[in-house]
Amino acid sequence: xxxxxxxxxxxxxxxxxxxxxxxxxxxxxxxxxxxxxxxxxxxxxxxxxxxxxxxxxxxxxxxxxxxxxxxxxxxxxxxxxxxxxxxxxxxxxxxxxxxxxxxxxxxxxxxxxxxxxxxxxxxxxxxxxxxxxxxxxxxxxxxxxxxxxxxxxxxxxxxxxxxxxxxxxxxxxxxxxxxxxxxxxxxxxxxxxxxxxxxxxxxxxxxxxxxxxxxxxxxxxxxxxxxxxxxxxxxxxxxxxxxxxxxxxxxxxxxxxxxxxxxxxxxxxxxxxxxxxxxxxxxxxxxxxxxxxxxxxxxxxxxxxxxxxxxxxxxxxxxxxxxxxxxxxxx
Numbered sequence: 001x002x003x004x005x006x007x008x009x010x011x012x013x014x015x016x017x018x019x020x021x022x023x024x025x026x027x028x029x030x031x032x033x034x035x036x037x038x039x040x041x042x043x044x045x046x047x048x049x050x051x052x053x054x055x056x057x058x059x060x061x062x063x064x065x066x067x068x069x070x071x072x073x074x075x076x077x078x079x080x081x082x083x084x085x086x087x088x089x090x091x092x093x094x095x096x097x098x099x100x101x102x103x104x105x106x107x108x109x110x111x112x113x114x115x116x117x118x119x120x121x122x123x124x125x126x127x128x129x130x131x132x133x134x135x136x137x138x139x140x141x142x143x144x145x146x147x148x149x150x151x152x153x154x155x156x157x158x159x160x161x162x163x164x165x166x167x168x169x170x171x172x173x174x175x176x177x178x179x180x181x182x183x184x185x186x187x188x189x190x191x192x193x194x195x196x197x198x199x200x201x202x203x204x205x206x207x208x209x210x211x212x213x214x215x216x217x218x219x220x221x222x223x224x225x226x227x228x229x230x231x232x233x234x235x236x237x238x239x240x241x242x243x244x245x246x247x248x249x250x251x252x253x254x255x256x257x258x259x260x261x262x263x264x265x266x267x268x269x270x271x272x273x274x275x276x277x278x279x280x281x282x283x284x285x286x287x288x289x290x291x292x293x294x295x296x297x298x299x300x301x302x303x304x305x306x307x308x309x310x311x312x313x314x315x316x317x318x319x320x321x322x323x324x325x326x327x328x329x330x331x
Contacts, residue, residue: 003110004083011035011081012261019260026254028307033081033295036262038275039074040089041066041096043267047118048155051219051228053278054090061280065095066267071102073291074265079109087115089264090278094121100133107134116141116186118157122165127172130181138181140166140209143188145199152192153228166207185212189235190228197235218322222246237322248321252314256323259307263298271297273306276319282306 014032021029043063045054053059075085085106093099093115106113114137122130130138142162144150150159169183185207187193187200197214204212216237219226223245230236238246258274265271269288272280284306285297297303314320 003112005080005110007080008035008083012083015261019255019257022260022307022311023255026311028304028311030260030299030304030307033078034261034263034298035082036084036086037074037078037082037265038086038089038262039066039071039265040091040267041087041093041099041102041115042091044095045090045092045118046095046120047092047157049153050155051217052090054092059090059279061266061270062268063091064267066098066102068098068102068105070269070287070291072105074287074294075106075109075111077294079111082111084112084114087113089266089275091267092118092121094126100126100129100135103130103133103135107136112136114139114181117165118154119162119165120157122168124168124172127165127168128176130169131172131176131178135181137184138169139184139186141188142166142185142200142203143190144193145196145203149193149196153188153190163207166209170208182211183209185209187212187214188217189214189230189232190217191230192228194230194232194235220322222248222322250323252320252323254311254313256310256314256320259310263294265294274319274323276323282319 011032012035015035018029018031042065043054043059087093087099087103094117103113113135115135116139119140140162141154143153144159147159151157166183185204187197189197201212214235216235217228219228219238222229222238225246229238229246237249239249241247263271263273264275264277265287266280269286270280270283271285271287271294273282273284284302285300287294309317
């Protein structure tokens with residue numbers, strides 16, 4: 001609430017109204033600037049998670065680090081209307097040495113900030129720096145309560161480092177008498193760890209984090225099944241059909257809130273429609289080289305065309321086929 005303003009509220013109203021009109025009429029109407037953006041500190045990662053392009057080292061796009069200058073251009077342009085900034089798309093944010101510096105810049109511009117980390121770099125020094133940066137929410141991936149289970153998905157990870165990282169950030173908040181960042185454990189439910197859901201809840205209490213959330217896993221090649229698909233239906237995005245194949249449980253509506261209220265910016269300045277375009281296949285504009293301004297991209301022909309395509313049918317867009325928009329993914 002302390003980071004809101006009348007201008008931001010009015011902008012959000014414009015976005016909401018134009019989205020509702022578009023849904024009702026079936027054609028593209030768009031007013032206002034994005035309420036939320038995700039910006040990618042890096043594509044690099046220390047782990048090898050099996051359903052992650054960073055972990056698999058399977059990107060067709062380049063790997064690199066977000067520059068402070070590019071970030072400053074974005075925040076200067078959008079600070080007046082932007083409510084939420086997620087420092088995450090792919091990769092491990094703490095591998096970018098300027099990550100917390102950029103968080104502090106966003107905080108000084110009164111933008112709510114969050115990030116997602118595997119917590120292997122949350123030593124005492126980084127924990128203190130994180131609290132002092134003004135980060136509002138820290139999501140820590142913890143997909144198991146034992147090393148044996150945890151490493152089945154977080155390949156190359158060390159659960160003790162994760163637990164120590166969580167303890168370090170909680171201790172830093174206490175030491176610095178800070179209410180932020182809100183510390184949230186994110187437990188990605190897959191078949192190897194679904195038996196530890198209740199243990200994870202107890203562990204979250206023991207660690208004194210603010211919340212624990214259980215998230216469904218995206219499986220790229222789900223039609224023929226996967227050893228990662230949970231047996232617990234409420235934690236799976238997929239259901240088995242009569243012929244033994246699997247299908248996505250969601251419905252592809254002829255609209256998408258994300259395309260009206262948010263955008264994703266890759267480390268090298270490409271603007272893509274949402275977080276499901278992990279390989280930046282649908283580049284709608286670029287901010288790299290000469291900074292042309294985000295708003296010019298936000299309203300260009302490519303963006304308008306993509307929104308129009310959504311209104312005709314999301315089932316024709318490949319990145320939408322695993323999308324959880326509209327699903328209840330947290331339990």
